[in-house]
Amino acid sequence: MSSGNSNNDIAVIGAGIVGLATALTLQQDGHRVTLIDQRDPGMGTSFGNAGAIVTGAVAPVASPGLWRKLPKMLTNPDSYLSVRWSYLPRLMPWLWQFFRAGTPENVERIARELAPLVFPAYEAHQALMRRHGIEGIVRQVGWLKIYDQAGFDATSDDRALLRRHGVRFDELDADELRQLEPGLNRRYTHAIFQPGSAFASTPLKLSQAYAEAIRRGGGSFKKQTVQGIEIGADGRPVVVTEAGRAACDRVVVAAGAWSKNLAAMLGARVPLDTERGYHLYLERKSGPGVGRPTLVGDHGFVLAPMADGVRLTFGVELAGVDAPPDFRRIRRMVPRAQDVLPGLSGEPQREWLGYRPSLPDSKPVIGPSPRSERVTFAFGHGHLGLTLSAVTGRCVADLVAKRKPAIPLEPFAATRF
C-alpha cells in the first residue's frame, strides 16, 4: 500500500476548474493523478462563468429578509431569480435549508467561515499559474458593482457585513466611477469596487492551461463517465466506468452539480442542487466597453469583457439539471445591457446554460467522505467555483498529505447537514 504523503494513484472525478486545480496541486505533492470526465476539460459549468475571482465574496446567497422579497421576485418576469414550478416539490428540502442559512446569525457565521477560504483565492491561483508559466489569462483588475443612489442605499447591510469581516473595498462616487469606467450610463452614480479581485478573460483557457500543466507533469485524462465508486476489501477505492473497474489509492469527487449521487455512494446525504445560470455574447460596436467584470445592481446581470466579446451572465434558475434551457429571460436583458453600456449590439450570440453546484448554505463541501477517508469531496462551490478552485486544491492536498490544513475545514464537512 502506498504512503499517505506521496506516490498515491489518485483518480479525480470531474475535470472542471475545481477538479483541474485540485489535480494539479496534488500532482505537485508527488501524486500520480488521473482525471475522469465524459467531457473535455473545462467544458462543464466552468466554461461559461463571468470569469471573476472575487476575493471578498464572503456573503452567502441567502440573506435576512430575502423571503419577504421573494413573491415579488418570483412573479417578475425580469427578475434574475426564477423557479420551474414543476421542480418545486423536489426543491423543498433545499429551499428550507436555504432560508435557514439566511437568518442574521447564520449569515454572520457563514461569512466568518468563508473568509479564510475566499481571501487567499487569487493568491492560490497565482501560485499555480506562476509555477506552471501560465500568463496573460488572469489579471487583477478588481470586481465592480454599480448602482444608482437608491440601489446603493439598499446595499448598506451588505457593506456593513463586508466591513465586519475585513473585506477590503472602495465606495466610488459618480466621478470616481466615471474615471474607472467611462463607458457606463451616467445613471450609475455609485459603485462598490474590490480592487484585490481578479478576472479570467477566457475561463476555458485557464482550465485548458491547468489541464496542459497536468499532462506535462505526467497526469492523464480518461474520457469516461463514472457510474459508481466502491470501497474494495483492501480498503482501496474502486472507480466504476463504462470501461470497467479500476482500483486506486484515493479518489477526489469534483463532479460539480452532478456530485450528489456519487457522494451518496460514499455514505453522504448532501442537499446539493443547482442554481442554473445563463450567458450570451454581445458585440461591442462602439464606445469604451468595460475593463473588468461589472455587476449591474438594478438588473442583476454581469457584463464581463472576455477576450472574444462582452459576455452577459444572468440568472438563478431553480430547475434541476435535467430541464431544457429557457433563454427568454436573459434575452430580455439585452436592451438593458445596451442602456447600461451604449455601443453594445442588440444581437445576442452564443447562448449558454450552466449549472452552479449549490449547497443551501453557499459553502462548498471539502473533506473526507463518511465511508472512507481515502475518498475526498471537493464540490458544491455554487457562485464561486472559479474563485475557490485553487484554494480548494490546497485544502484537498493538505488532507491527503495529512498536514494540518491552513484553513479550518470543519465548516465544510459533508456531515454538517
Ligand SMILES: Cc1cc2nc3c(=O)[nH]c(=O)nc-3n(C[C@H](O)[C@H](O)[C@H](O)COP(=O)(O)OP(=O)(O)OC[C@H]3O[C@@H](n4cnc5c(N)ncnc54)[C@H](O)[C@@H]3O)c2cc1C
Ligand atoms: C452564469 C454563471 C456565472 C458564474 N460566474 C462565476 C464567476 O464569475 N466566478 C466564480 O468564481 N464562479 C462563477 N460561477 C460559478 C462557477 O462557474 C462554478 O462554481 C464552477 O464552474 C464549478 O466548477 P466545478 O469544477 O465544480 O464544476 P464543472 O465545471 O461543472 O465540472 C464538473 C465536471 O464533472 C463532470 N462529471 C459530472 N459527473 C460525472 C461523472 N459521473 N463521470 C465523469 N465526469 C462527471 C462534468 O462533465 C463536468 O465537466 C458562475 C456560474 C454560472 C452558471
